[in-house]
Amino acid sequence: MKPxxxxxxxxxxxxxxxxxxxxxxxxNTGFKYLDYMEFKSHNWxxxxxxxxxxxxxxxxNGRDYQRLSIKSDxxxxxxxxxxxxxxxxxxxxxxxxxxxDEVDFxxxxxxxxxxxxxxxxxxxxxxxxxxxxxQNAIYSQHENILAKxxxxxxxxxxxxxxxxxxxxxxxxxxxxxxxxGFHLSIMFGFLYFIIKYIYGFFQNRYFPYRNARWDIxxxxxxxxxxYLWLIDMxxxxxxxxxxxxxxxxxxxxxxxxxxxxxxxxxxxxxVALFPQxxxxxxxxxxxxxVFFIFVFIKHFGQTLKVWQSAILINFWLFAAMNPxxxxxxxxxxxxxxxxxxxxxxxxxxxxxxxxxxxxxxxGIFDNFMLQFLSYESKSVIFNTPIWLLAIYLxxxxxxxxxxxxxxxxxxIGISYFSFFLFP
Numbered sequence: 254m255k256p257x258x259x260x261x262x263x264x265x266x267x268x269x270x271x272x273x274x275x276x277x278x279x280x281n282t283g284f285k286y287l288d289y290m291e292f293k294s295h296n297w298x299x300x301x302x303x304x305x306x307x308x309x310x311x312x313x314n315g316r317d318y319q320r321l322s323i324k325s326d327x328x329x330x331x332x333x334x335x336x337x338x339x340x341x342x343x344x345x346x347x348x349x350x351x352x353x354d355e356v357d358f359x360x361x362x363x364x365x366x367x368x369x370x371x372x373x374x375x376x377x378x379x380x381x382x383x384x385x386x387x388q389n390a391i392y393s394q395h396e397n398i399l400a401k402x403x404x405x406x407x408x409x410x411x412x413x414x415x416x417x418x419x420x421x422x423x424x425x426x427x428x429x430x431x432x433x434g435f436h437l438s439i440m441f442g443f444l445y446f447i448i449k450y451i452y453g454f455f456q457n458r459y460f461p462y463r464n465a466r467w468d469i470x471x472x473x474x475x476x477x478x479x480y481l482w483l484i485d486m487x488x489x490x491x492x493x494x495x496x497x498x499x500x501x502x503x504x505x506x507x508x509x510x511x512x513x514x515x516x517x518x519x520x521x522x523x524v525a526l527f528p529q530x531x532x533x534x535x536x537x538x539x540x541x542x543v544f545f546i547f548v549f550i551k552h553f554g555q556t557l558k559v560w561q562s563a564i565l566i567n568f569w570l571f572a573a574m575n576p577x578x579x580x581x582x583x584x585x586x587x588x589x590x591x592x593x594x595x596x597x598x599x600x601x602x603x604x605x606x607x608x609x610x611x612x613x614x615x616g617i618f619d620n621f622m623l624q625f626l627s628y629e630s631k632s633v634i635f636n637t638p639i640w641l642l643a644i645y646l647x648x649x650x651x652x653x654x655x656x657x658x659x660x661x662x663x664x665i666g667i668s669y670f671s672f673f674l675f676p
Contacts, residue, residue: 257509260518270518277525282362285528289361297350297371301326303385304345306412322412323347330485332365339372344385346376363532384409384483394615397623404606404615406430410484420626422582425571425589429599432484433539434493436603437477441497443604444473470501488536491527495519496543511550513653516543534581538574544649545573545662552656567593569659572666576637576645583636585669588628633672641665 261267292298302325309319319335333351335341350371388405395401399420405411410432413421421430428435448469456465474497481487481494496519500510509515520540523530530536549566557565571593579585609615637645645665652658 258507260503260508260512260514267514271521274521274525278528281526282528285362286358289358292356292361293353295353298353299348299350300331301346301348302331303382304341304343304347305330306414307341307343308412308414310415324485330364335372339375341372341375347372348375359532363529365532384485387483391610391615394610394613395619396616397619399623399626400616400619403430403622403626404610407432407603408607408610410487410490417626419584422584423586423588423629423632424595424626425592426595427578427582428538428542428574429592429596431489431535432487433489433535434496434543435596435599437490437493437497439600439603440477440480441473444476445469448472467505474498474501488530488533489539491530492520492523492536492539492543495523511547511554513544513547516540516547538577541577542570542574545570548573548649548652548659551653552659563597567596569663572663573649573659575666575669576642579635579669580637580642583634584632585635585672586630586632587670587673588630631673635669635672 261270300323302323304321305324306322307319308321309317311317319341321333321335321341323331323333325331333349335349341347352371388409388411391404391408392401395404399414399417402411402413402417406413406417407430413430418427421427449465452465452469452472456463474494477494477497481490484490496515499519499522500515503510503515523536546566549562549569553562553565571590606615606618609617645662648658648661648665652662
């Protein structure tokens with residue numbers, strides 16, 4: 254068996270590729286800035302779109318308000334604050350005006366408008382999009398609103414309420430709810446298992462000369478590409494899909510794909526095309542997750558058995574990801590350790606619940622799920638300070654070269670639970 258080739262044969266190739274990607278990034282950023290200047294040239298900007306999520310909140314002064322996620326007609330997903338008394342619901346068509354001086358370039362660049370709006374009109378109509386129809390099909394199988402949100406987020410990457418977000422954070426399973434490479438790998442394996450028997454039937458009779466692995470993989474990636482479009486190019490899933498496609502193509506060319514170069518190239522490629530990804534927490538966490546997977550594979554991939562790796566890598570990821578996760582989400586409690594076995598159980602749970610929803614029995618686990626999510630143990634709020642994050646990042650980089658530095662990364666990740674050592 255021939256050894257795999259590196260992604261870049263020479264340093265010049267790597268530098269030339271990065272130079273091209275930097276130029277593309279700067280061009281796209283320039284276009285974004287021109288769009289922003291056009292946006293700011295008016296005191297008010299008029300936007301039309303569909304309400305995809307409504308979170309009702311209460312301000313410090315006691316005033317009720319709504320935080321809306323709106324998919325605009327030009328493909329942007331906007332987060333806006335509505336102070337009007339009119340109650341808006343999901344799938345409503347709305348037209349509104351945003352005061353442009355409340356939107357800075359970073360918010361515009363990241364496609365998140367944390368600005369108040371003036372509602373022009375709202376129509377209570379059902380969207381005819383495929384995603385809305387699937388969401389309604391999911392909703393029809395559940396009575397509790399949290400169950401509806403949970404499965405809609407799990408299958409369609411729709412936003413979740415503050416209540417559900419706090420519950421999944423307490424259990425440390427945000428990475429399970431947010432559709433990412435974990436879901437892609439499960440979907441790919443599940444679809445491959447099904448399609449190979451159907452494909453094999455026709456291949457044996459009509460085209461035995463075809464490469465089954467290539468054809469089946471290509472079919473699955475086409476399907477997953479449609480799914481990526483359906484869930485509005487969710488950044489974490491976009492990263493995993495791009496790595497999957499590049500990996501699929503490069504593997505057939507004999508190029509090593511389970512490498513840090515591959516991760517860096519894919520991430521840089523996506524950021525060059527979609528500069529706003531650098532502000533997306535889901536994308537950043539997704540990249541870190543793959544980085545630590547590659548660290549584990551590099552040092553232990555050839556020495557451990559498959560079942561040993563499957564168990565240990567979950568412990569490693571839990572510890573290694575804690576510092577970066579707690580930088581943004583500072584809820585710490587002991588029940589988050591359950592995310593390790595839950596991540597392994599999810600490999601079975603995910604395709605099972607998909608099938609149950611297809612046959613109309615999606616609500617069968619609702620009572621158990623709601624009781625499970627509502628459990629709350631003692632929590633501590635602590636966000637990773639910048640100085641500790643810097644130390645952690647240094648050890649993370651060094652862990653690429655020496656396995657001993659993995660211990661320092663894991664030690665920092667586990668140290669957060671020292672809050673519970675003393676009553």
